[in-house]
Amino acid sequence: MPTPAELRAAVDDYLTAMNTNDRERYVSLYTIDATIEDPVGSDVVRGHDSIREWWDLVHSLADTIELVPTGPVRVAGREVAFPFQAVATTDGEQRVADIIDVMEFDDDRRIVGMRAFWDPAEARPKQG
Amino acid sequence: MPTPAELRAAVDDYLTAMNTNDRERYVSLYTIDATIEDPVGSDVVRGHDSIREWWDLVHSLADTIELVPTGPVRVAGREVAFPFQAVATTDGEQRVADIIDVMEFDDDRRIVGMRAFWDPAEARPKQG
Numbered sequence: 001m002p003t004p005a006e007l008r009a010a011v012d013d014y015l016t017a018m019n020t021n022d023r024e025r026y027v028s029l030y031t032i033d034a035t036i037e038d039p040v041g042s043d044v045v046r047g048h049d050s051i052r053e054w055w056d057l058v059h060s061l062a063d064t065i066e067l068v069p070t071g072p073v074r075v076a077g078r079e080v081a082f083p084f085q086a087v088a089t090t091d092g093e094q095r096v097a098d099i100i101d102v103m104e105f106d107d108d109r110r111i112v113g114m115r116a117f118w119d120p121a122e123a124r125p126k127q128g
Numbered sequence: 129m130p131t132p133a134e135l136r137a138a139v140d141d142y143l144t145a146m147n148t149n150d151r152e153r154y155v156s157l158y159t160i161d162a163t164i165e166d167p168v169g170s171d172v173v174r175g176h177d178s179i180r181e182w183w184d185l186v187h188s189l190a191d192t193i194e195l196v197p198t199g200p201v202r203v204a205g206r207e208v209a210f211p212f213q214a215v216a217t218t219d220g221e222q223r224v225a226d227i228i229d230v231m232e233f234d235d236d237r238r239i240v241g242m243r244a245f246w247d248p249a250e251a252r253p254k255q256g
Contacts, residue, residue, distance in 0.1 A: 074245040
């Protein structure tokens, strides 16, 4: 089983892939048949090709997306949960959403499943 | 399906039940066959009687346990995730742990399942 330090490093990789807008690095963090449920309650995306389509859709909605951690990564067994804000910038306007991601990893520290807890209706203009 | 406002109120009830040390109120927030996995990766507790035993075990380890929110409740469909610190006081000494709880609710706003993401090895003396 991955160590807590390894899982924290995997979360760092995840944030870096998103924040450097690196789709292929992002996809490589997932197992071949991994699932994404973002937001929780919506249709599940499965597999690398579908994750690429999902990435493209998300990134068609904003010029840039930055994930800013707002607290420590909680590691529990082979799963993690961590809080952050997503800041989406479009034509210079920024919107922010509070999100908690939950991820399960395999023995190779690849993501088996990711679930994002947030409510798109709660997204709001970024202050300051 | 419960509204986001109703689920936020249910989380408030949960925190109040724990912070007022009210076991029966706490148990009443769960469906009759609800599950608790705390921490994630440990054995699952199922049903009101087992939840009572779990409560008693947890509270045998500390004089008081206080849950202090550290960020907003994320609502997604019929599930929530929220970050907090648990502060356990024993013989005047305080230890703190960073936790994220994930809960699923039924239509009556009862908890169907609770999973607590944290690592007991990360608990530490409270500073200040």
